[in-house]
Amino acid sequence: MLKYLSVILLLPLFSMAQTPNWINKILSDNLIRLPVYSVDTISTHMLYLPMAFGQSNFLDTNGVSHLQNADILSVDLVFTDYPASNNLFALNAARFISLLQLIPFIHHQSFTQWRVIRQMDGKDANSAALLKHGFVIHYRNSVTLENRNKELIQIKQTVTSLTEIKKTNAIAKATASSEPITKKQKVRYWDEIYGSTSSPATPTFYINNRPLLQVADTPFIHLTEFDSSFSIPTNIAIQKRILTRRQVQQYQKTQQLYCLVGPPRKWEEDTPKRSNPSTNAIIALPDTGLLHSLKSLPCKNALVIADVTASMSLYTIQLLHWLQQMDSLHCISTFACFNDGNDIVTEKKVVGKTGGVYTAKYVNMAAAAGLMELAMQKGSGGDTPENVCEAIIKALEACNNCEEVFLIADNYAPVRDIVLVNQIKKPIQILVCGGQIGVHPDYVTIAATTGGSLYFPNLVVKDFSALKNGGVLKIRSLPYKLNQKGMAEVAPGNSPIN
Template sequence: MPAVSVRALWWALLLVLVSATARAQTAPPAAADLDAFYDQLNAYRTARYQPLPELEALQLPATFSGAELKALRLQERHIVRIDLVYTAFRLNPTFNQRQLNLSRIRNLAAGVPGLLQDESVTWTLVEQTGCNSPAECQPFFHGFVVYVARHATAATMRADLDSLTRKLRILEKKRPKASKKAQGKKVACNLPGSRFSNRQMARSLRRLYRCPQREAQVVQFQLSVDARGAIQTVKVLPTARPVCVAELEEAIRKSVAFTSGFPIDRRMFPFIAKGAIRLPLGPLQLLGPPDMGFTSFALPDSAARLYRVFLKKKNKQHKNDYCEARITKKGELRAAADTAAPELALPPDANVVSRVLQRHPEWSKEVVVTDVTGSMFPYTYDLLAWLQLSALEDEKTFVFFNDGNDQSDKDKRVGKTGGLYHVRTDSYEAIKNKLIETMKAGGGGDAPENDAEALLYAQQLAAAPDSAELILIADNYTFPRDARLLKNTTAHVRIILCGVHDYINPKYLALARKHGFSLHTIEADLLDLSKLLEGETITIQGQQYQVTKDGFKLVRKT
């Protein structure tokens, strides 16, 4: 065979191999795989779709072209969420919306390789019900709404870091540094007095609450009380299993009474009391803990600007739980916030970290693990502001992570991404400096982070690794790429979710249910998710989620 023919044969073979590889990379998913993927999607109905205001939304019509797809510029930013939006109206009653939706998702996946495998992307089906004819439905949007976020780069991280240091400098000028030497003058403080013991409250509750309850769960409740000790509101917090909420709230109202407001510095203040009830209510036991009791007390924001209150557990010197209070300068926190750097548009839950930590003063021994990548900037500031304004009494361990010290996304390996920094101290300055060091070393890059790697690192730093208590401050919109590393963890993790505006990321609900973790938002504490069974639903902040074989999905939005 002539040499030229051999070369031609090799070129032809190479062309076949390249073509086959290209087809494999863009091949549509198998029908069964796509059906399984579709069945797990979040889905809700609304009169007319409104994009989320907190994220950058890009509209991609159902009949999108390659040019429109290219205009998304996904090489510069990453996808956070995709909503497939359509209308419920049908001209033909036999029309199959599911098949059309599957076709649209298949087309989008072919144009964005790896999209269906990206666990950090949240998918939602949105059916619009506000039109009843072709003419009415014509102006309604049909297609994909793609929510994106910028890739964190060295430049964007420098800008975030400049804003952070500016805001902290302003805050530091407005009040003395939080330290043991400058905590403010100590003043008299007593916990609000209850007219009834825990056993008396449990006895009353057992008489008043008759709702059937077979399976065990702990129900959290919250009371707002005025300065005279009169109960103003009673709220049962979201539960893992159904309860008769209205009946339980009324039973709590009738079973609880306080002798006064919160006594501090010879004055009475309104306060917030949190408690827990163990259901089902059993017969009254002479020994063992009662079925009802209080877990924490807190001042409202107006009083908290006057005093810093520290709740203490009983010890050798004190037979019961008690409190300590120190006076502070009125309005300093508000003034610092009002004069902070104006260029940053803060999200609605920008103070979620401080709010959760305020309502859980009992979290004193936990190791704090914090995502400090670009998406978390407002919450990083909130953590530092909280630490500066709340003097640390004991050494505490902090682990900060930046998802790999700015290494290329393609080089990141699960469990070996790096970018982990820790400090154990009671010094605000040392904590701030370590956090800034972590931010300078990297901004994160792509969406998913290495939260699990950071948690396992923190667990080994704990005094008792096998039973470590960890607090993870995480981004609701980006799910960790390495969650599978937590398969055998024995740590108890409390996850503070940042960026919960429209919904809780169902992947975090699934993670908490699988490992027995708890989730905490600016409004709610979600406990005992592991007790939910497949098929059960739970309502959280107006949204209804259903437990599925593989996790959770949003099924109704109010």
């Protein structure tokens, strides 16, 4: 323990006067306490610049060159609560100075979010040394034609796969209802065969002679020519006992599941042949957070507004999965998407008149995907801020009788036209995409001002009364307050929480 303390004591002590004011302000106002810091690697590029415990020099600076022309979305200084009696201000100021020396332009972009993360699980020197120390930087590179085309291909592939699954299910249902079962047919629906795997006690389930390989709450895409996928109500899957105990707990709030089955069994053989799931060319969704949030929404005469700017394809694909499931309920009235200006240069983007908003009466998932593709071909957003309020206002003009309004929002993108928020006259249910700590203040402003809500994979925020009463509201570990203009902003880390 003494060697760790000596390292801290021997650090050069940067005084408040020696440290730039913007660094002092970040260290004073942006402190967040978490048990352990978890890195978001899903929705953006991430660069981790590690430092040793108690040190202010970098251990590895590989990858810094990628930041040269990138939009720097957030910078997190990560350290541990040891020694707990020390605020570690001098050490962290030295770390910021090292960052500034390494990346002189790191603070030039006004939309960059800064956080100081104090991990509380480092209770002693040994445990603290095992946790992350240094800077975690989330960034996005400039959009290229290659990247845009790649995202368009992903959308097309998803639509094709979902359409094929729908056709397969319809054919299977029609065949099952029209063809009588004869003695020659070996239809074994929900048949349990023991001893057909490596473990004699493990059952293999067969559905219409086909071995069940996998169960998930999202459709399987890009199957092999021998495999098939179909949907099944969750309660039926539980009744037939094809789910493990863990799966029952995992999917108990899900109304519909998807089954992956292998090729039909040849019953004349003694041992049933079963496809190996690991060899199937299945592309699983890398993230299903948005899909789970969407499933919790009350869908009735709804308007869906989707951000389709660059880097949102991961969430666009999840949205398509949900739209496919909603098609049979006929609960969506209008669909809209936006690209922040149809590729016009930033200098020509006028608040309220940026453009790039596309709306249409909702027909089905495939038609909505076509509108998305059109918007994506016309533009990719360009800079990081986006014309979110303009998109909401234009979409509401196309659907003024809609009862529910859902916004698929990029958590890392500031709202360029937040000054228009008071022109939005209906509650906006915002599904926040990306990030694990807090939410961009602009989306707090929209939800609080319109009487809407914020949806995260494991959290829904509907009550903003604390903000309206002049207090502070904590959302995913970050405190928020309203400023004099009525706009939400991150409150200083030492603000009392209501």
